[in-house]
Amino acid sequence: MADAVQKVAIVTGAAQGIGRGIAAQLASDGYAILIADIRLEAAEKAAAELRSAGSQAAAGQVDVSDADACSAMAARAVEQFGRLDVLVNSAGISKPGPSLEVSPADWQRMIGIQLNGPFFCSQAAGRQMVAQGWGGAMVNITSINAEAAFPQRAAYACAKAGVTMLTKTLAIEWAQYKIRVNAVGPAHTDTEMTARLVAQGLYDLETVQRRIPLGRLAQVQDVANAVSFLVSDKADFITGHALYVDGGYLAYGYW
Numbered sequence: 001m002a003d004a005v006q007k008v009a010i011v012t013g014a015a016q017g018i019g020r021g022i023a024a025q026l027a028s029d030g031y032a033i034l035i036a037d038i039r040l041e042a043a044e045k046a047a048a049e050l051r052s053a054g055s056q057a058a059a060g061q062v063d064v065s066d067a068d069a070c071s072a073m074a075a076r077a078v079e080q081f082g083r084l085d086v087l088v089n090s091a092g093i094s095k096p097g098p099s100l101e102v103s104p105a106d107w108q109r110m111i112g113i114q115l116n117g118p119f120f121c122s123q124a125a126g127r128q129m130v131a132q133g134w135g136g137a138m139v140n141i142t143s144i145n146a147e148a149a150f151p152q153r154a155a156y157a158c159a160k161a162g163v164t165m166l167t168k169t170l171a172i173e174w175a176q177y178k179i180r181v182n183a184v185g186p187a188h189t190d191t192e193m194t195a196r197l198v199a200q201g202l203y204d205l206e207t208v209q210r211r212i213p214l215g216r217l218a219q220v221q222d223v224a225n226a227v228s229f230l231v232s233d234k235a236d237f238i239t240g241h242a243l244y245v246d247g248g249y250l251a252y253g254y255w
């Protein structure tokens with residue numbers, strides 16, 4: 001029997017938070033992982049942890065808002081591991097602010113990282129997958145803010161809504177290459193990003209938990225489980241879909 005092929009996944013923003021949890025899950029699913037993050041040292045630490053748990057992992061520095069850097073990232077994964085099967089776009093920032101005061105630079109930065117980033121990374125990975133010829137799977141981490149508005153998050157929410165449409169567009173365009181493209185949209189998740197928003201007084205955790213029918217924040221593992229499913233063969237006929245991991249948040253319309 002031939003040796004099983006080791007599939008390769010890039011996870012952006014994987015030095016911490018949701019991306020890191022996804023990288024750990026995909027590593028335990030058997031993927032070799034490129035941890036791609038703007039913070040190289042933190043990415044190297046995360047990759048070293050995966051290696052010490054017995055997985056194949058490497059770190060690469062990328063600013064996802066830079067298209068050339070995204071191309072270099074895809075090339076790095078292939079140079080390191082020989083192929084590319086999965087891309088997860090999780091890199092992101094959050095910078096709430098009153099819409100009357102948001103500067104053009106802050107608006108552009110948010111759109112650059114949260115919307116241009118997933119497109120540039122998907123384009124780079126898509127070019128590699130098309131050249132390989134056997135397809136692949138991509139998951140974009142969007143948010144409940146793609147569907148539900150919060151105050152002071154105009155650029156963030158517009159970027160996430162854009163990511164949902166990017167997901168659908170790439171899914172139907174690249175179906176011919178057997179590249180599936182889906183999105184996962186978490187509710188408030190227990191990460192450093194949320195901790196920062198709580199510290200800034202922008203979230204009251206008790207209120208948030210009361211608003212979520214299942215009564216708690218999303219955990220990183222909840223999100224990682226959804227990604228693990230969507231990139232797997234079990235989701236072979238699912239593409240262009242946004243799966244909300246939100247404890248019922250978006251369904252809830254009572255008060």
Ligand SMILES: NC(=O)c1ccc[n+]([C@@H]2O[C@H](COP(=O)([O-])OP(=O)(O)OC[C@H]3O[C@@H](n4cnc5c(N)ncnc54)[C@H](O)[C@@H]3O)[C@@H](O)[C@H]2O)c1
Nearest residue numbers: 013015016017018037038063064091092143188189191193
């Ligand atoms: N935390 C939440 O409540 C929540 C909810 C819904 C969606 N999301 C989304 O999930 C994703 C991950 O969020 P998180 O909570 O893990 O955030 P986080 O701040 O904990 O981690 C984000 C990671 O992205 C990296 N990053 C930032 N800018 C980058 C860039 N230009 N290029 C490459 N890497 C960059 C950071 O270094 C960091 O490691 C984001 O897209 C976020 O919008 C988060």
